[in-house]
Amino acid sequence: xxxxxxxxxxxxxxxxxxxxxxxxxxxxxxxxxxxxxxxxxxxxxxxxxxxxxxxxxxxxxxxxxxxxxxxxxxxxxxxxxxxxxxxxxxxxxxxxxxxxxxxxxxxxxxxxxxxxxxxxxxxxxxxxxxxxxxxxxxxxxxxxxxxxxxxxxxxxxxxxxxxxxxxxxxxxxxxxxxxxxxxxxxxxxxxxxxxxxxxxxxxxxxxxxxxxxxxxxxxxxxxxxxxxxxxxxxxxxxxxxxxxxxxxxxxxxxxxxxxxxxxxxxxxxxxxxxxxxxxxxxxxxxx
Amino acid sequence: xxxxxxxxxxxxxxxxxxxxxxxxxxxxxxxxxxxxxxxxxxxxxxxxxxxxxxxxxxxxxxxxxxxxxxxxxxxxxxxxxxxxxxxxxxxxxxxxxxxxxxxxxxxxxxxxxxxxxxxxxxxxxxxxxxxxxxxxxxxxxxxxxxxxxxxxxxxxxxxxxxx
Numbered sequence: 001x002x003x004x005x006x007x008x009x010x011x012x013x014x015x016x017x018x019x020x021x022x023x024x025x026x027x028x029x030x031x032x033x034x035x036x037x038x039x040x041x042x043x044x045x046x047x048x049x050x051x052x053x054x055x056x057x058x059x060x061x062x063x064x065x066x067x068x069x070x071x072x073x074x075x076x077x078x079x080x081x082x083x084x085x086x087x088x089x090x091x092x093x094x095x096x097x098x099x100x101x102x103x104x105x106x107x108x109x110x111x112x113x114x115x116x117x118x119x120x121x122x123x124x125x126x127x128x129x130x131x132x133x134x135x136x137x138x139x140x141x142x143x144x145x146x147x148x149x150x151x152x153x154x155x156x157x158x159x160x161x162x163x164x165x166x167x168x169x170x171x172x173x174x175x176x177x178x179x180x181x182x183x184x185x186x187x188x189x190x191x192x193x194x195x196x197x198x199x200x201x202x203x204x205x206x207x208x209x210x211x212x213x214x215x216x217x218x219x220x221x222x223x224x225x226x227x228x229x230x231x232x233x234x235x236x237x238x239x240x241x242x243x244x245x246x247x248x249x250x251x252x253x254x255x256x257x258x259x260x261x262x263x264x265x266x267x268x269x270x271x272x273x274x275x276x277x278x279x280x281x282x283x284x285x286x287x
Numbered sequence: 288x289x290x291x292x293x294x295x296x297x298x299x300x301x302x303x304x305x306x307x308x309x310x311x312x313x314x315x316x317x318x319x320x321x322x323x324x325x326x327x328x329x330x331x332x333x334x335x336x337x338x339x340x341x342x343x344x345x346x347x348x349x350x351x352x353x354x355x356x357x358x359x360x361x362x363x364x365x366x367x368x369x370x371x372x373x374x375x376x377x378x379x380x381x382x383x384x385x386x387x388x389x390x391x392x393x394x395x396x397x398x399x400x401x402x403x404x405x406x407x408x409x410x411x412x413x414x415x416x417x418x419x420x421x422x423x424x425x426x427x428x429x430x431x432x433x434x435x436x437x438x439x440x441x442x443x444x445x446x447x448x449x450x
Contacts, residue, residue, distance in 0.1 A: 005315075044335050
């Protein structure tokens with residue numbers, strides 16, 4: 001049943017500093033509201049316990065994509081549509097563009113933001129695996145200043161992130177040095193569009209003389225958080241892809257992830273699919 | 288029941304007319320369009336951004352109006368299904384839906400037409416798969432997808448110069 005809508009407050013500060021001062025003065029009282037694609041769903045379902053929101057949607061300081069020789073930096077309010085349209089992202093970060101294209105529909109992609117996807121911290125979100133594989137860093141901003149933290153390790157548990165109550169996500173920075181890597185992204189859902197994932201797999205590898213010189217693997221919907229599979233990466237690093245290595249990596253992956261059975265899938269199916277996707281990823285490197 | 292917030296007044300341009308709307312700030316734009324502005328062409332399906340029945344254009348972008356709080360519509364330029372025809376003259380997309388049987392029960396039709404128009408405004412020559420992707424957020428429970436896609440293809444053809 002829908003929530004009692006008049007019981008909810010939402011206000012729009014005119015500037016970023018006004019927003020930051022407000023959350024510094026009243027920590028925990030105001031929650032940021034970006035494109036609303038997650039918050040409004042909870043409102044409709046009568047499952048939105050928080051009652052006061054600050055609309056940050058129109059703050060220009062949190063918008064736009066900027067490019068330097070070292071980084072591509074996305075403002076927290078960058079939408080999936082903007083990610084899909086960006087030429088440099090399409091060329092150098094195909095996993096992120098693919099994730100953006102696989103998230104919801106056109107209407108969702110026009111309103112859903114990368115910062116919102118990170119802050120909502122759903123283990124089934126589509127962009128975090130791509131961000132983890134890209135070694136993304138987050139800018140956390142507050143009235144006190146700004147700090148950069150690695151995205152890897154930012155996630156503390158189911159829907160728990162290491163952010164203080166007076167902070168907002170300002171931007172997401174992607175290092176460009178891995179632009180020559182091979183990429184693999186696959187989202188497995190009930191249907192091809194508009195489905196929440198059963199398993200989501202993102203991988204990137206740097207090959208050198210037929211060996212996997214370096215590798216990144218991240219998976220969604222198989223643990224309380226979107227997980228970087230560091231132990232599986234360690235098995236593959238420095239190796240030439242062979243059936244034995246793939247089998248060893250699959251076994252390690254099984255011990256690293258903790259899939260559950262829920263409305264979307266079963267633990268057994270998720271494990272099997274995650275292992276199959278890992279094999280598919282590895283097999284793309286067999287010459 | 289929690290205390291009610293004060294209503295707010297927002298001004299936006301809907302289908303070319305400046306309109307002033309009053310409601311609670313978290314009210315869904317969908318409800319305000321239907322109940323305050325009297326524009327009932329925008330339909331409610333799922334209410335959670337899955338079905339696209341409430342699709343409208345906001346500042347040129349296709350959005351689900353069930354997921355937009357009224358506060359965020361302040362100053363926006365909105366187009367609903369009521370703003371698609373030029374008085375009695377249907378748009379090419381509307382005409383194609385009529386000619387090619389793209390509408391059955393009609394509940395998804397306003398959203399389908401807005402999604403199709405929005406796609407054509409971004410891409411004048413979409414392929415079949417681009418049409419399917421452009422409409423993938425709009426569900427038709429009569430499952431008339433084939434005729435819907437055919438309607439959009441026909442609309443593209445009729446919009447091409449020399450046709």
